Amino acid sequence: MTIKRTDFPDNFIFGVATSSYQIEGATNEDGRGDSIWDTFCREPGRIQDGTGGDVACDHYHLWPQDLDLIQSLGVDAYRFSVAWPRIQPDGKGPVNQKGLDFYERLVDGMLERGLQPYLTLYHWDLPQTLQDEGGWVNRETAYRFAEYARVVAERLGGRVRSYATLNEPWCSSILSYQIGEHAPGLQDRRAALAAAHHLLLGHGEAVKVMRDIVPGSSLGIVLNLQPAYPASDREEDVAAARFADGTFNRWFLDPIFRGEYPADIWDAYGEDVPTVQDGDFAATSQPIDFLGVNYYSRSVNGATGNVRPSESSYTHMGWEVYPQGLTDLLVRINHDYTVPPVYITENGAAYPDELEGGRVHDAQRVEYFKAHVQATSDAVQQGVNVAGYFAWSLMDNFEWAFGYSRRFGMVYVDYGNQQRILKDSAKWYQTLVTRQDAGV
Numbered sequence: 412m413t414i415k416r417t418d419f420p421d422n423f424i425f426g427v428a429t430s431s432y433q434i435e436g437a438t439n440e441d442g443r444g445d446s447i448w449d450t451f452c453r454e455p456g457r458i459q460d461g462t463g464g465d466v467a468c469d470h471y472h473l474w475p476q477d478l479d480l481i482q483s484l485g486v487d488a489y490r491f492s493v494a495w496p497r498i499q500p501d502g503k504g505p506v507n508q509k510g511l512d513f514y515e516r517l518v519d520g521m522l523e524r525g526l527q528p529y530l531t532l533y534h535w536d537l538p539q540t541l542q543d544e545g546g547w548v549n550r551e552t553a554y555r556f557a558e559y560a561r562v563v564a565e566r567l568g569g570r571v572r573s574y575a576t577l578n579e580p581w582c583s584s585i586l587s588y589q590i591g592e593h594a595p596g597l598q599d600r601r602a603a604l605a606a607a608h609h610l611l612l613g614h615g616e617a618v619k620v621m622r623d624i625v626p627g628s629s630l631g632i633v634l635n636l637q638p639a640y641p642a643s644d645r646e647e648d649v650a651a652a653r654f655a656d657g658t659f660n661r662w663f664l665d666p667i668f669r670g671e672y673p674a675d676i677w678d679a680y681g682e683d684v685p686t687v688q689d690g691d692f693a694a695t696s697q698p699i700d701f702l703g704v705n706y707y708s709r710s711v712n713g714a715t716g717n718v719r720p721s722e723s724s725y726t727h728m729g730w731e732v733y734p735q736g737l738t739d740l741l742v743r744i745n746h747d748y749t750v751p752p753v754y755i756t757e758n759g760a761a762y763p764d765e766l767e768g769g770r771v772h773d774a775q776r777v778e779y780f781k782a783h784v785q786a787t788s789d790a791v792q793q794g795v796n797v798a799g800y801f802a803w804s805l806m807d808n809f810e811w812a813f814g815y816s817r818r819f820g821m822v823y824v825d826y827g828n829q830q831r832i833l834k835d836s837a838k839w840y841q842t843l844v845t846r847q848d849a850g851v
């Protein structure tokens with residue numbers, strides 16, 4: 412059985428994805444302000460290899476050849492993010508024109524190369540000055556985010572037709588304010604739930620503002636969703652899976668598509684639940700034009716903790732390779748919610764790539780992509796309106812708390828000389844998206 416480009420609708424989009432802090436570098440250039448990740452990386456022990464995003468892939472300077480590289484892959488679209496601290500160094504007030512100029516050049520460069528820009532407004536690089544005032548725990552940050560969205564839309568409006576407000580609000584709240592593995596690195600569930608609420612409020616306020624500025628553009632949000640399976644059919648395992656599904660998936664899907672929090676999880680959170688003001692759910696459940704889904708793996712839940720099926724293979728992140736979970740997830744959200752067109756906005760895998768004779772034979776990543784593109788096609792065949800697939804990531808980059816120790820790219824980056832080298836997976840993807848009938 413082969414997966415072919417023609418297995419998808421003609422208007423199906425294939426793309427690649429990155430984010431500002433992970434690739435740009437130039438953290439002190441052209442008026443950019445500090446983000447919470449610049450601060451976090453300076454705190455000893457936060458990043459596994461002690462690095463940060465100050466240089467990364469030097470994309471801020473190498474963007475023309477990186478756009479040439481993307482174009483050479485034959486993809487339709489490029490998903491990228493705008494760094495809020497480049498646009499408003501203090502997160503509010505004065506606009507840094509050099510920051511806007513950079514993204515204007517970048518977007519024009521995409522359009523000149525026939526690449527459709529898919530813009531994400533917030534991929535975790537919150538201006539530090541806002542964090543100094545409480546960050547997402549402070550409700551005011553939601554309104555500052557809507558003001559930032561206005562600035563970007565007013566400058567790029569006519570040229571960018573797809574805007575995602577947030578990337579993975581679960582990571583920006585739970586992972587960052589409760590678990591503490593991401594910036595700002597707090598461990599306070601009540602703060603995390605307040606942050607999650609204000610992120611979703613900011614999403615809604617930004618959508619409201621942008622509807623007037625970029626009429627006809629496609630506005631949406633990107634969620635990292637993870638299907639939760641019970642380790643067995645024992646009641647306690649089934650309950651564990653439902654709780655995991657509730658805290659990870661429904662806690663974000665329900666406010667967006669139902670205008671409420673899931674009652675079972677709200678009750679479980681007790682006094683840590685966020686303060687919800689009148690009108691908040693009207694904002695969070697603003698009609699949107701697409702849902703972005705970032706899928707990497709599933710969870711297998713038991714009453715005493717997660718289970719790692721021994722028969723599965725695992726990526727360098729320790730995540731189970733489980734493509735069926737993508738199909739199951741898409742079919743489920745299509746059944747349980749009234750969703751707009753869905754994009755797989757991120758899917759990919761980290762493996763310990765080795766450069767051998769100027770080549771990277773990343774066979775495991777090729778198989779990962781093949782299986783998950785197939786799983787996406789399976790969901791389409793089952794009636795899910797999937798409009799596109801973006802591979803994570805275009806190139807190796809700063810992998811947050813793992814620093815540069817994890818390589819997710821289909822293009823290898825030699826950080827010593829910033830050389831880009833297509834891995835076998837890039838060549839496979841190129842054959843798929845350019846209809847050369849890549850085989851599975």
Ligand SMILES: N#[N+]C[C@@H]1[C@@H](O)[C@H](O)[C@@H](O)[C@@H]2O[C@H]12
Nearest residue numbers: 430578579705757803810819
């Ligand atoms: N970890 N990991 C890989 C990848 C990360 O590099 C992206 O920035 C996130 O949007 C999402 O977590 C997925």
